[in-house]
Amino acid sequence: MNKRTSQFSEDLLAILVSVILLTICWFTTSVQGDRGRPGAATSKVIADAWLKSYVSTPGKWESNPLDALVTRTKEGAFAGVHFGVLGVCIIGLAVFAVAARASGESSLRFLAGFVPVVLLNLTAFIMSSQSAIQQLGIEYAIWALLLGLMISNLAGTPAWMQPAIKTELYLKAGLVLMGATILISKLLALGVPGIFVSWVVTPIVLVTTFWFGQRVLKLESATLNMVISADMSVCGTSAAIATAAAVGAKKEELTTAIGLSMAFTLIMMFVMPAVIRGLGIDPVLGGAWMGGTIDSTGAVAAAGAMLGDAARDVAITIKMIQNVMIGAIAFVVSLYWVTRMSPSVEIRRSNPSEVWKRFPKFILGFLGASIVFSLIYQYAPYGQLRVDAMVNGPIKTLQTWFFGLAFVSIGLETNFRQISKNLAGGKPLILYVCGQTLNLALTFVMAWLMFQVVFPHATDVLRN
8 A cells, every 4th residue: 555645545535436437337327218108119128338338348359469459340351449448548547547646646657657557457458358368267367467477576667657556546446346246136136045055155164264274274474364265265356355455465465365266266167067077966056066166257157157057057146146245254354353363452442443443444335335236226217227237337347457457566566585485385275275175065065955955946046
């Protein structure tokens, strides 16, 4: 975090940036078609978030990277440029330059450093959108980290780029935007068995893994222990980001956790479907098992698809329900951390104001966005259509870009010596393997109970 910015002001800036963008997304979303007027002819009602045309990620390409930035006809002829890529860069530049100015820094110095950070982020997205790499499931986060690490370790991060390396601001703004995509009301309707698999097993695995790391492995860094535990038990990168911000983990600790998560995600994405088929496990049960254990949502979808449509739908459902826990987990971990793990004298004297002072307030922005958008989805006129259009369009795109900026920044701030220290003795790897083993066992048992014994027909509900 920037030394000239307080915890409160940085969190407030992240919330303000996100609220402004969410408001813009709302007012640029319109409903078209029959609006229920008496006597009107029946027609299909659709919502259009026209801002999505101005914010996008690079497209898929095979042999020419430039194809990621252009559109082509079915015959392969040039049809236009992806102006949405330029649009999201401009929006990010504008909002974060204003945030830098609001925190007392020079907007010009920020802009000078922000341009190369954006270009590195764009490069990471282009690399991850190559068709063969997409099939392997190597996501943009890995490329963003690697590009940043290459610069910081081979050439050294230039001093003039430092004003734009605002890892926590990018992370927190992205997390608040993510809150708007976690629609509690929608996910609760997806099924009781999914809730049991996701919400009962996950906290048990997290607490047990953290205890194991502290008491048995005796990891020196409690923050690294917690970030790995949350990454592995909840939903991978997003949970690691939220928890790292909540407990004040070091950048290299977050890098270590994400690296372990990505490596095991890639392995599990191919191994688990093969194991499920080899053991003759029911595809629905297999999908629920993978949804609760594979970290990345994209990898869950790919692994589920290897077992068929039913397995894919159940796997994604379980993972979506599990994603809802990010805010709640971060909230509880934050309270635990400021009151038990690193309490000040004032906290030990039960001073509520000190707890509030140290509490990471961006989490409230995350929860607030989730609640507000869930209410809009449920009760506002055409709320479901408008929220779906926003979430599946500009909101997810902006969130993904902000996370990409954060990953680049993490790489630029980290060197391999720091990472090697975190992996010293192999304890983080042992922690991840033991925690994931427990996660696999408990999730399989719970999935079997829910989808084979208690709710054997749950798949029919989830697919409707």
